[in-house]
Amino acid sequence: AMRQLWTKDEAEYHGRYFDFPPVRSFPKPVQKPHPPVLTGGNVGNAFKRAVEWCDGWIPTRATPELVREGRQRLTELAVQEGRDPASIQIVALGVSADREELEALEEAGADAAVVRLTTLPEKESLAELEQVARKVLA
Template identity: 35%
Template sequence: MHFGASMFFTDYSMTPAALATALEQRGFESVWAPEHSHIPLSRRSPWPGGGDLPKQYYDVMDPFVTLTMAAAATKTLKVGTGVCLVNQRDPIQTAKLVASIDQVSGGRFLFGIGVGWNAEEMEDHGTAFATRAKLVRERVEAMKAIWTQSKPAYHGEFVKFDPMMTWPKPIQKPHPPVIVGGAFPHGARRAVRYGEGWIPLAGRPGQYGDVFDFVPKFRQMLAEAGRSADSCPVTIFGSGEDAETLKRYRDLGVVRVSVSLPAAKEDVVLPILDRWAVLIRQAG
């Protein structure tokens, strides 16, 4: 089982290079960067975490920029979007971003995606909340065509383009894994349909259910779709610092566990990473 860490990179957090270096030194496998283009002031959509939206959501930097910096500072650490809001991004340009960061990182990019929860934010991008999931699916399908074909074309309900030529293509073949975030069962269904991985949250069991209950159900969904568990492994976000729970994740066959770090400087973050380095060794 691998270990990752996510951070809202801001102008008051550790730099992506500093965090990535610290993670690589302590045995972590990956670093993850979330995104929000902006936060509308109306705040009509409630934050799924409950209560007031944390300041870091307003302040977070672009993930492709920060992850490029993280990749440049490391040799083996994987860099992932956790998650990229595909419903708010042009698929042709995003396909080029993904292929480019996969190239400059030497094939270390993990494309975590989500459909989003902030209706006002996506509406500012011209995306309707009710149809956002289908829009994301079409954009992912279109990007896969761009990454894998020399003259890709796509014609869906929301995404349409005639044959084109666009490079670079990703180093990873056929393309970087599309790891779909979202709760069970809807996020799981999307991962089964077009993902190479699934990211459920462990940190909100009252809202999203128990990982140990729904991971077997997810694998049953894969089997019913004619897919193996290995074709769509599970990455757990929001894990707590508990060695026994981590061992249970490992025994459950979870491929990766990621901890959410505060958007803070080294004096706050490094002690957390040191504790996790011990947990990584204990979990084997």
């Protein structure tokens, strides 16, 4: 339903849980053809949902081992469904700004990582963000 709203000037959807007649929805997303649709979780159905409906998977408490196992499971299911396994992103959420950990996640199959920051006032947050950038991008 969301993909219809994001990509069509006049969207219509008739599904099991959502049903709407032709409608217009604006503004459209900047990302083309639409923002990535990601799902999370570490159980079998999460992998199945990622392959059938989503553009990617967010592992819970991402570790290199979990990402490696998840990539393998996603690849197996994608091949069974006739989908290119490379079309499924893995996004490690809430990881530390440790460069070695980020490299290990990438080697394990993560396509992106969202670094966990401390909740601080704006000035301190910006300083922390600059520290993270220096550590990770150095």
